[in-house]
Amino acid sequence: MKNKLSINFRAMLFGLFSLILLTTTSSFITLPDNPDAIVGVWKTGEGTAMVRIYKNGDKYQGKVVWLKEPIDPETGKPKLDKNQTDEAAKKRPVLGLINIWGFVPKENNVWDEGNIYDPKNGNTYSSTMKLINANTLEVRGYIGVSLIGRTDTWTRQVK
Numbered sequence: 001m002k003n004k005l006s007i008n009f010r011a012m013l014f015g016l017f018s019l020i021l022l023t024t025t026s027s028f029i030t031l032p033d034n035p036d037a038i039v040g041v042w043k044t045g046e047g048t049a050m051v052r053i054y055k056n057g058d059k060y061q062g063k064v065v066w067l068k069e070p071i072d073p074e075t076g077k078p079k080l081d082k083n084q085t086d087e088a089a090k091k092r093p094v095l096g097l098i099n100i101w102g103f104v105p106k107e108n109n110v111w112d113e114g115n116i117y118d119p120k121n122g123n124t125y126s127s128t129m130k131l132i133n134a135n136t137l138e139v140r141g142y143i144g145v146s147l148i149g150r151t152d153t154w155t156r157q158v159k
Contacts, residue, residue, distance in 0.1 A: 033105065037134070038053050038103075038111060038129060038131055038137060039060075040156055040158055041065060041156070041157040041158040042156055044154055047068065050064070050157055051064055051100065053100070060100075061098055061101035061102065061103070062099065063099065064095055065095075066095075067095055070094075079095070081097060081119050083122030094119050098117075099116060100139075102114045103127070111129040112128045113128075125143060126141070126144075127140060128140050135155060136153060138151050138154075139152050139154055140152075
């Protein structure tokens with residue numbers, strides 16, 4: 001009887017040790033990131049535009065593919081990039097405008113080294129993007145240091 005208890009106790013200890021080892025090591029194993037996970041159509045946080053993100057070479061960029069108000073109420077014509085500092089660029093339409101570019105996939109569902117252009121004020125910012133889940137993308141624009149900036153949460157529209 002004593003021998004059976006000893007064997008059962010050892011088996012229980014071995015099982016417990018195996019479970020702890022498996023749990024501990026599996027927390028260090030992460031699934032590989034999918035660099036193309038951000039490809040698709042995303043609605044901006046304000047809901048006034050949609051941007052299609054796609055791969056261009058080894059980097060990612062995006063263009064405006066939908067506007068809530070595509071017509072300029074002042075002119076009755078499609079909205080133009082009128083806040084741009086370059087006079088020639090002021091005549092380009094916002095719809096179809098490449099407004100994010102240069103993003104490189106990094107670890108942990110982060111794309112960095114990119115830029116984002118805001119047609120509302122004509123400014124370009126350094127930018128980073130982080131995929132929170134399959135349908136939520138945090139887009140951060142900043143000047144200089146990432147700590148000083150603004151984050152907008154985009155929602156996937158089409159997969």
